[in-house]
Amino acid sequence: RDRHGTHYVIKDPFDQATRSMYALRDKLRDAPGTRPFTYPLGRAVAFPDVLVGDTALGPAASRDLVIDSRDLSGLARGVERAWRAFTGSDTIARPGDAGVAALVALLRPTIELARPGLAGAIKGERDELLRLTEQQIALLDFLGSHRRVAISGTAGSGKTVLALEQVHRLARQGFRVLFTCYTKALAAWARESLGRDLGPDMNRVVVNNYHDLAADFARRSGMTLPAERELSAEDAAYFFANTLPQHLLDALAGVPDRFDAIVVDEGQDFADIWWVTIEALLADAQSGVLFIFYDDNQRIFSVRGGYPIPPPHFSLTHNCRTTQRIHEAAAAYHTSGPPPDCRGPEGRPPVVVDVAPGEEVAALRKVVHTLVVEEGVPLDDLVVLTPRGSKTSRLPEGARLGNFTLTWGDGGPDALRCRSIQAFKELERPVVILAEPERAHAASRIPLLHVALSRAQHQLIILGALPPGESPQLEAR
Numbered sequence: 001r002d003r004h005g006t007h008y009v010i011k012d013p014f015d016q017a018t019r020s021m022y023a024l025r026d027k028l029r030d031a032p033g034t035r036p037f038t039y040p041l042g043r044a045v046a047f048p049d050v051l052v053g054d055t056a057l058g059p060a061a062s063r064d065l066v067i068d069s070r071d072l073s074g075l076a077r078g079v080e081r082a083w084r085a086f087t088g089s090d091t092i093a094r095p096g097d098a099g100v101a102a103l104v105a106l107l108r109p110t111i112e113l114a115r116p117g118l119a120g121a122i123k124g125e126r127d128e129l130l131r132l133t134e135q136q137i138a139l140l141d142f143l144g145s146h147r148r149v150a151i152s153g154t155a156g157s158g159k160t161v162l163a164l165e166q167v168h169r170l171a172r173q174g175f176r177v178l179f180t181c182y183t184k185a186l187a188a189w190a191r192e193s194l195g196r197d198l199g200p201d202m203n204r205v206v207v208n209n210y211h212d213l214a215a216d217f218a219r220r221s222g223m224t225l226p227a228e229r230e231l232s233a234e235d236a237a238y239f240f241a242n243t244l245p246q247h248l249l250d251a252l253a254g255v256p257d258r259f260d261a262i263v264v265d266e267g268q269d270f271a272d273i274w275w276v277t278i279e280a281l282l283a284d285a286q287s288g289v290l291f292i293f294y295d296d297n298q299r300i301f302s303v304r305g306g307y308p309i310p311p312p313h314f315s316l317t318h319n320c321r322t323t324q325r326i327h328e329a330a331a332a333y334h335t336s337g338p339p340p341d342c343r344g345p346e347g348r349p350p351v352v353v354d355v356a357p358g359e360e361v362a363a364l365r366k367v368v369h370t371l372v373v374e375e376g377v378p379l380d381d382l383v384v385l386t387p388r389g390s391k392t393s394r395l396p397e398g399a400r401l402g403n404f405t406l407t408w409g410d411g412g413p414d415a416l417r418c419r420s421i422q423a424f425k426e427l428e429r430p431v432v433i434l435a436e437p438e439r440a441h442a443a444s445r446i447p448l449l450h451v452a453l454s455r456a457q458h459q460l461i462i463l464g465a466l467p468p469g470e471s472p473q474l475e476a477r
Contacts, residue, residue, distance in 0.1 A: 014061050017043040031106050037099035040092050044082035048072060119376035121348070122430050122458045150267070150292040150309040154340035155330060155454035156321030159293040160426055163265045164190055166291055171201045175260040175289065178281060179207045182266040185419075186426045187212070190265075206259070210274060211240055214248035221251035241271055248277045258283035266426055267294035267307065275308045296336040298425060298451050319454075321428060323347020326453065326460050333450035350453075350460035360394045360435055363463050365401045367433060368416060371459075372404070379404065381430040384418040385452050387440035393418070395435060421452045432456035435463040 001007050021043040028034045046067040057066065064085035071078035084090055095103070153159035163179070170177045171194075179194070181187055187209040195202050208216065215225055225247070228236055260283055264270065270278075282288030292307055307313075319327050319342040327342035329350045334340065355363045364384065371377045386393050390408040395418055399406040407415040421440075432455045440448045445467060453460060 012058075012060075013045045014043075014058070014065075017045050027106070028103070033102040034099070034106050037095040037102060038093055039095055039099065039103065040087070042083050042086035044079070044086065118348075118371065118431070118459055119378070122377070122381070147287060148290045148309050150294065150307050150313040151316060152313050153293060153295055153316035154319055154334070155295060155298065155450065156319035156327065156342075157316035157340070158320055159295065159316065160186070160190070160265055162316075163263050163291065163293045164193060167194060167205060167263050168197060170261045170263075170289065171198055171204045175204065176258075176283075177205045178213075178259040178262045179205065180210050180213055180262065180264055180278075181426065182210060182269040183423060183425055184209050184212070185423055186265065189427060210270065211244060214244045214251075214277070217251040217255050217257075218244070218247040221254045223247055223251065242273065245271070245273045245277050249280060252277075252280050259288070260284075261289035262291070264290075264292045266298075267292040268296050268299040272306065279308060297334050297447060299336075299447055317341060318343050320344060322454065322457050325349045326456050326458075329460060330450055330454035333446050333453065335446060335450075348459060350456075350462060352462045352465070354465075355435075355463045358394065360463060361396075361399045361401070361406075364395065364399075364406070364433065364435065367461055367463070368401045368404060371431060371461075373402075377431055379414070379416060382416060382433065383424065383429040383431075383455070384416060384433045384435055385421050385424055385455060386418065386434070386436045387421050387445075387448050387452070388436055389420050390418075393420075393436065421448050421455075424455060425451050428455050428457055430457045431459040431461070433461045433463060437462060437464050437466050440467075 021041055025039075025041055028037075028039050044065045044067060045061070048067070048069055050068060051070055052063070052066050052068040054063065057063075062085055065082050067075070067078040067082065083092070151159065151162070153162075167177050167179050179187075179190055181190070187207055191207040194205055194207060198205065206213075218225055225244075226239070231239060259281055262278060262282060264278065279285055279288075279290070282290065290309065292309060294307070317340045319340050321344070322330070322342065323344050323346060324342045325347045327340070327344070331340065353363055353367060368382070371382060372379055384395065384406070386395060388394075390397060395406055397406070397408050401416060403414060405411070405415050406418050408418050411417055418435075432452070434452050437449060437452070449466065
């Protein structure tokens with residue numbers, strides 16, 4: 001009977017054990033290494049998940065030939081009991097050390113395989129990186145007793161994981177919670193993750209990136225907003241940085257929705273006027289719950305400003321997402337706050353691939369073949385990042401990569417995703433391929449490269465050259 005209560009008819013396990021015993025006897029007789037030795041044989045049946053007790057299992061199933069869950073704490077005694085019951089003797093005709101070695105060589109030979117490949121290494125490292133650090137555990141307890149907290153965290157310190165955990169806890173306690181951030185991609189991932197974990201409690205949670213949140217409030221108040229494609233690049237930048245936040249503030253006069261608690265991720269990219277609107281979204285401006293997670297080293301989009309929560313801020317300095325070698329590469333572009341450390345496994349050094357301008361697709365094709373076909377890494381574990389967007393990158397939509405296709409969209413089972421560094425901020429992948437690093441704009445080059453390098457969890461591959469004088473130790477390929 002399985003866990004759902006469904007009954008199944010199974011073969012007699014004692015018959016199976018008997019057949020297996022005779023098959024083993026024949027194998028020992030046939031193999032040249034074990035043929036010279038005499039091996040004592042017996043059979044028993046083990047039910048390690050149940051307590052058989054004194055239940056009668058049939059005339060051929062002596063209770064002494066059954067090992068059940070209560071025998072697991074003294075397994076040797078259970079085996080010895082079964083041996084005595086089957087043979088009627090306490091003595092065993094032993095084959096000697098040479099016979100045991102021959103038996104082991106036949107049934108459990110030593111086999112040398114090729115190195116496990118990157119896929120196997122990733123699996124082992126992932127187990128280490130999944131553990132919460134003591135610092136993170138202490139922070140969760142700390143958050144539970146404070147209503148307004150700002151948390152500065154280095155890349156890989158688990159800021160987003162902790163932010164979502166705080167949303168989870170607040171929603172379970174009955175709070176109406178807003179989770180907001182800068183990028184659409186992070187908002188989509190957070191919405192899916194929280195929806196999967198919270199179930200019905202998700203009804204008390206709103207997840208949206210800041211601009212979509214502001215646009216939603218503005219439209220609900222009756223405002224008509226221009227389409228982004230109708231704006232020039234300069235006008236669009238001003239609209240999203242200044243006009244849309246003002247629309248949100250105006251909309252709050254007519255839209256009554258407010259939140260008991262707000263959790264902000266990517267806080268370093270929020271402009272000063274945005275914080276005014278965030279606090280206005282609280283049902284209680286004085287005692288409403290507000291948590292801000294940020295990393296000034298990842299400040300890509302906004303000019304430097306302040307936070308509505310005065311110091312001191314809690315600092316997360318332990319990188320628990322990446323290997324030490326990837327951490328070292330990203331740390332070369334760390335410019336703000338205390339220097340972080342890394343608690344992860346050592347890992348492999350980042351690999352740099354020389355690429356001539358215009359040869360990016362060809363180089364990427366070779367790298368993807370090595371990773372997926374030779375190393376066994378799942379395609380979903382890879383992402384290509386570039387400081388350029390889909391319109392200016394040398395990696396075009398639909399580029400053929402052997403059996404795979406490059407896409408800037410969601411793609412399919414044979415599609416490798418390509419993203420701008422800006423769009424992928426706060427997300428991660430086991431393997432990151434950084435392309436066109438030399439094409440990063442000078443004004444934002446340092447934070448862009450810091451973000452890109454720190455997105456990799458287990459392997460980092462760089463197509464091209466990092467800016468001179470700032471390159472960490474890399475492995476050439």
